[in-house]
Amino acid sequence: AAGVIQSxxxxxxxxxxxxxxxxxxxxxxxxxxxxxxxxxxxxxxLISFYEKMQSDKGSIPDRFSAQQFSDYHSELNMSSLExxxxxxxxxxSSLNWGTSGPTEPQETQYFGPGTRLLVL
Amino acid sequence: xxxxxxxxxxxxxxxxxxxxxxxxxxxxxxVYLFWYVQYPNQGLQLLLKYLSGSTLVKGxxxxxxxxxxxxxxxHLRKPSVHISDTAEYFCAVSGTSGSRLTFGEGxxxxxxx
Numbered sequence: 001a002a003g004v005i006q007s008x009x010x011x012x013x014x015x016x017x018x019x020x021x022x023x024x025x026x027x028x029x030x031x032x033x034x035x036x037x038x039x040x041x042x043x044x045x046l047i048s049f050y051e052k053m054q055s056d057k058g059s060i061p062d063r064f065s066a067q068q069f070s071d072y073h074s075e076l077n078m079s080s081l082e083x084x085x086x087x088x089x090x091x092x093s094s095l096n097w098g099t100s101g102p103t104e105p106q107e108t109q110y111f112g113p114g115t116r117l118l119v120l
Numbered sequence: 121x122x123x124x125x126x127x128x129x130x131x132x133x134x135x136x137x138x139x140x141x142x143x144x145x146x147x148x149x150x151v152y153l154f155w156y157v158q159y160p161n162q163g164l165q166l167l168l169k170y171l172s173g174s175t176l177v178k179g180x181x182x183x184x185x186x187x188x189x190x191x192x193x194x195h196l197r198k199p200s201v202h203i204s205d206t207a208e209y210f211c212a213v214s215g216t217s218g219s220r221l222t223f224g225e226g227x228x229x230x231x232x233x
Contacts, residue, residue, distance in 0.1 A: 033220065033221075045220035055219070090163060092164075111164040
């Protein structure tokens with residue numbers, strides 16, 4: 001079965017540079033979530049999109065922005081990178097109950113392999 | 121708002137022994153509960169979930185968990201572990217309205233020969 005695809009898998013940037021992370025959800029999934037996992041920490045929710053609209057916002061720095069496109073893929077844009085932004089960034093996707101009939105409800109999120117960002 | 125507490129940060133166990141990873145949650149509303157596993161340098165894989173119905177849920181790789189509403193717990197169990205079960209295990213909760221997952225701090229399960 002198709003899974004969530006994230007690119008790139010690894011990224012090295014210098015301080016104050018910008019980075020763009022991409023996420024391709026499972027086909028027919030309409031909701032995308034972004035999480036940040038620092039070293040030795042649990043994943044922290046950043047932001048989510050449903051049908052291309054922001055649906056929830058967590059502890060996402062103002063330096064970060066994200067969007068979901070018409071083909072449902074999502075991009076997380078990170079500017080003025082700081083050393084503390086070094087982390088594993090996960091994208092997850094889910095299918096909204098109301099749009100596609102009797103499937104699993106929106107609460108089941110499936111995660112991609114993550115993008116490991118290192119800021120030097 | 122929800123919160124999750126995983127009571128053990130590390131659980132060492134010998135191969136073929138039973139294991140229980142403990143998870144307690146706090147929420148003012150009904151919740152959905154999940155266990156995810158993360159192998160070294162990999163993403164999060166869904167082990168099992170409780171959405172409604174039977175409080176005993178079975179997942180992949182022989183794991184099961186029991187939802188206890190009165191004790192606000194969702195402990196993960198496996199009767200006999202293998203070396204390959206060595207990984208970080210995360211308990212997570214989301215509200216029934218469907219939104220973000222809130223994770224516990226994780227439990228590192230190490231299975232020794």
